[in-house]
Amino acid sequence: MVETGHFALVLAFALSLVQTIVPLFGARLNNQRLMAVGGPVAITGFALTALSFAALASAYANSDFSVASVWENSHSLQPLIYKITGTWGNHEGSMLLWVLILTFFGALVAAFGSNLPATLRANVLAVQGVIGAAFFLFILATSNPFVRLNPAPIEGRDLNPILQDLGLAIHPPLLYLGYVGFSICFSFSVAALIEGRIDASWARWVRPWTLVAWMFLTGGIAMGSYWAYYELGWGGFWFWDPVENASFMPWLAGTALLHSAIVMEKRSALKIWTLLLAILTFSLSLLGTFLVRSGVLTSVHAFATDPTRGVFILCILTLFIGGSLALFALRASRLTAGGLFHPISREGALVLNNLFLTTATATVLVGTLYPLALEALTGGKISVGAPFFDLTFGPLMLPLLVLVPFGPLLAWKRGDVFAASQRLMAAFASALAAMLVTGLFIDGASVFAALGIGLAVWLVAGALTDLAVKSGAGSVAPAVMFRRFAGLPRSVFGTALAHFGLGLTLLGIVATLSFGTEKILTMRAGETVELSGHTLRFVGLYPAQGPNYSEDRGRFELIGVSGSPVGEISSAKRFYPVRQTTTTESGIKTLGLSQLYVSLGDEGKDGSVVVRLWWKPLVTLIWGGGLVMMAGAAMSLMDRRLRVGTPSRRRKQASVVTPAGLP
Amino acid sequence: MKARLSLTSIVLLLAMFFAGTAMAVKPDEMLADPALEARARALSEGLRCMVCQNQSIDESDADLARDLRILVRQRLVAGDTDQQVMDYVVSRYGEFVLLKPRFDLRNALLWGTPVLLLLVGGAFIALGARSRRTLATKALSADEQAALDAILHRD
Numbered sequence: 029m030v031e032t033g034h035f036a037l038v039l040a041f042a043l044s045l046v047q048t049i050v051p052l053f054g055a056r057l058n059n060q061r062l063m064a065v066g067g068p069v070a071i072t073g074f075a076l077t078a079l080s081f082a083a084l085a086s087a088y089a090n091s092d093f094s095v096a097s098v099w100e101n102s103h104s105l106q107p108l109i110y111k112i113t114g115t116w117g118n119h120e121g122s123m124l125l126w127v128l129i130l131t132f133f134g135a136l137v138a139a140f141g142s143n144l145p146a147t148l149r150a151n152v153l154a155v156q157g158v159i160g161a162a163f164f165l166f167i168l169a170t171s172n173p174f175v176r177l178n179p180a181p182i183e184g185r186d187l188n189p190i191l192q193d194l195g196l197a198i199h200p201p202l203l204y205l206g207y208v209g210f211s212i213c214f215s216f217s218v219a220a221l222i223e224g225r226i227d228a229s230w231a232r233w234v235r236p237w238t239l240v241a242w243m244f245l246t247g248g249i250a251m252g253s254y255w256a257y258y259e260l261g262w263g264g265f266w267f268w269d270p271v272e273n274a275s276f277m278p279w280l281a282g283t284a285l286l287h288s289a290i291v292m293e294k295r296s297a298l299k300i301w302t303l304l305l306a307i308l309t310f311s312l313s314l315l316g317t318f319l320v321r322s323g324v325l326t327s328v329h330a331f332a333t334d335p336t337r338g339v340f341i342l343c344i345l346t347l348f349i350g351g352s353l354a355l356f357a358l359r360a361s362r363l364t365a366g367g368l369f370h371p372i373s374r375e376g377a378l379v380l381n382n383l384f385l386t387t388a389t390a391t392v393l394v395g396t397l398y399p400l401a402l403e404a405l406t407g408g409k410i411s412v413g414a415p416f417f418d419l420t421f422g423p424l425m426l427p428l429l430v431l432v433p434f435g436p437l438l439a440w441k442r443g444d445v446f447a448a449s450q451r452l453m454a455a456f457a458s459a460l461a462a463m464l465v466t467g468l469f470i471d472g473a474s475v476f477a478a479l480g481i482g483l484a485v486w487l488v489a490g491a492l493t494d495l496a497v498k499s500g501a502g503s504v505a506p507a508v509m510f511r512r513f514a515g516l517p518r519s520v521f522g523t524a525l526a527h528f529g530l531g532l533t534l535l536g537i538v539a540t541l542s543f544g545t546e547k548i549l550t551m552r553a554g555e556t557v558e559l560s561g562h563t564l565r566f567v568g569l570y571p572a573q574g575p576n577y578s579e580d581r582g583r584f585e586l587i588g589v590s591g592s593p594v595g596e597i598s599s600a601k602r603f604y605p606v607r608q609t610t611t612t613e614s615g616i617k618t619l620g621l622s623q624l625y626v627s628l629g630d631e632g633k634d635g636s637v638v639v640r641l642w643w644k645p646l647v648t649l650i651w652g653g654g655l656v657m658m659a660g661a662a663m664s665l666m667d668r669r670l671r672v673g674t675p676s677r678r679r680k681q682a683s684v685v686t687p688a689g690l691p
Numbered sequence: 692m693k694a695r696l697s698l699t700s701i702v703l704l705l706a707m708f709f710a711g712t713a714m715a716v717k718p719d720e721m722l723a724d725p726a727l728e729a730r731a732r733a734l735s736e737g738l739r740c741m742v743c744q745n746q747s748i749d750e751s752d753a754d755l756a757r758d759l760r761i762l763v764r765q766r767l768v769a770g771d772t773d774q775q776v777m778d779y780v781v782s783r784y785g786e787f788v789l790l791k792p793r794f795d796l797r798n799a800l801l802w803g804t805p806v807l808l809l810l811v812g813g814a815f816i817a818l819g820a821r822s823r824r825t826l827a828t829k830a831l832s833a834d835e836q837a838a839l840d841a842i843l844h845r846d
Contacts, residue, residue: 413790
């Protein structure tokens with residue numbers, strides 16, 4: 029089975045070369061038969077990669093320690109779920125997952141792209157093919173997951189205990205679906221540049237892919253944030269860590285792309301910019317892959333420990349980013365700009381959205397890479413941490429978030445800010461009320477709290493206003509209004525939901541940062557502690573045995589108003605003997621939208637234990653908002669114009685094919 | 692081959708905390724004076740744990756972070772201002788310890804990029820909008836006007 033997987037992987041590499049070369053020449057020569065090769069090859073390539081991945085997963089599930097990767101990252105006593113998720117809990121397996129998803133998207137284009145113009149489809153598949161070829165080669169040459177050991181070891185070295193969590197089953201696949209999903213937008217852009225032609229049907233094709241990728245990336249980041257929150261044991265949810273930034277940059281650029289693609293589809297303006305943005309977004313995904321995979325972030329010297337991988341990915345990075353940008357520079361002038369609009373219009377609002385999002389992306393990029401560049405160039409070492417991003421990223425988001433509710437209420441071509449403002453009066457009033465309530469009754473000292481809560485309410489109310497206005501609230505009878513509401517395009521709901529979710533996330537962040545409380549103390553069994561109106565009693569510390577770990581579980585009781593326990597929280601410290609590693613399992617009790625978070629520290633000699641507890645008001649909204657944003661994207665994907673498909677371009681093409689000079 | 696890079700953002704992030712036995716700030720480190728302790732916590736959030744990746748000493752479990760936390764508190768108890776404490780720590784550990792890089796020439800590009808990009812981008816958009824407007828409202832040339840008149844008065 030393992031050898032079958034290895035063989036399938038090599039074959040998939042060979043097919044990716046075919047997928048690159050044959051359709052590309054077919055499109056060049058306008059040869060239908062050569063172009064038609066792309067589809068079946070892409071689908072077969074996906075099937076082979078899936079077979080290869082299944083072979084590796086089965087080696088993991090069956091604890092086949094003759095495979096080096098399994099031996100290094102698995103253990104026979106691990107629960108089955110972690111044996112399977114361990115498949116991608118390491119460098120080699122995660123790269124295989126990366127190409128699996130890449131070929132999956134390629135196969136989707138092949139399967140559902142029958143309404144695309146033949147040459148565009150061939151070029152898209154060729155670009156997908158060359159990306160695949162580069163990464164297949166990378167895996168086979170530097171990170172082969174099928175390398176065998178002889179003699180086979182009896183027992184494996186266990187999966188990193190922090191990864192032995194359900195988060196590993198969800199977070200990486202979602203994140204990769206997002207990262208790699210942008211490859212389709214990239215391939216479409218490069219294909220358009222190769223053809224030197226771009227039109228509204230191109231945008232109509234690219235937008236759903238952007239939505240899909242963006243939806244998964246949103247989920248992946250949100251899931252990663254929640255995983256870090258409960259696993260790390262100190263309740264932080266975002267750290268401005270370079271590796272996090274690596275996933276955040278494509279998200280920001282992808283968000284900008286999502287919005288500029290709307291302008292291009294509806295008004296065929298911003299064509300060149302949208303194309304560039306699509307290239308940049310996937311370039312940032314590749315950069316993220318490079319930063320995480322090469323080890324350049326952990327330390328600049330990690331190159332020395334495994335230089336081949338880092339250098340290899342750097343070459344891939346240079347090839348694709350440099351190549352596509354060079355092609356862009358050569359061909360962009362051929363593309364015609366279209367669609368005039370007044371600065372105050374929906375287009376204008378979306379341009380501003382892009383300005384702020386792109387600047388924010390660049391800020392995160394500079395903040396992430398500056399220390400590396402400075403050290404390489406001058407040898408000076410500096411750190412760029414959360415305080416930098418708070419001071420730069422924060423102020424950039426402020427005007428953007430203020431403008432969000434205006435966007436959907438402005439008309440295309442020429443909008444009326446005054447009319448939009450009038451419609452937003454109710455939203456503005458509720459935001460002002462929220463600010464006043466926050467400032468007067470909850471926390472008068474913090475400007476951040478009042479402003480942040482006000483802004484979050486502004487976003488939420490703005491999204492509701494958008495729906496209300498488009499249903500005709502206030503101007504038509506309620507019955508008509510409900511009918512109109514039900515008849516609104518799904519993309520309108522999608523927009524409103526996504527903006528609503530953004531408001532929820534902001535509300536969660538601001539509330540947790542501003543009103544959260546913390547207590548650090550030493551407790552003995554039977555003692556109680558009070559935090560923000562919640563009383564916790566420490567019941568005691570109980571040893572327990574898991575399948576591949578031992579743990580000390582601290583049990584706490586939540587005491588109700590009557591003095592009797594109303595709930596239980598338990599937090600544990602686990603010891604994994606194989607890797608000699610200790611992890612903290614935090615105890616979390618969700619009360620409404622807020623959470624009580626308990627984490628255990630060192631044990632004293634007298635049976636006491638250090639306890640750290642937090643009250644995190646509305647914290648679940650941070651990730652709940654992410655889910656709502658995902659729902660918005662899903663809703664938008666179900667829009668009629670995406671379901672029905674794009675109008676064929678065939679007739680137009682026929683006239684293009686007619687040789688010039690004929691009457 | 693030994694130093695495996697962990698999987699994705701979170702994985703690498705998590706891996707840095709594998710020492711997770713102890714916790715960041717411990718009860719025995721904390722100062723009795725709540726105002727002073729609050730200042731110590733605020734300062735700690737801006738100081739990097741030198742042996743961790745991008746983690747502040749307030750969050751880190753490492754021994755070095757603990758030493759630094761105790762040092763900050765000692766200086767505060769001795770009566771230093773916040774700025775004096777930071778200067779003292781930087782004089783001992785270098786600028787690397789600051790999570791917020793200084794505003795100086797060396798970091799000009801770092802701090803300047805967001806502002807610069809916003810200005811350049813804004814100017815570009817404003818110019819584009821203006822040229823588009825003039826393009827859209829450009830008056831007809833004499834020939835075009837004549838042609839238009841001819842069409843309008845044809846009947």
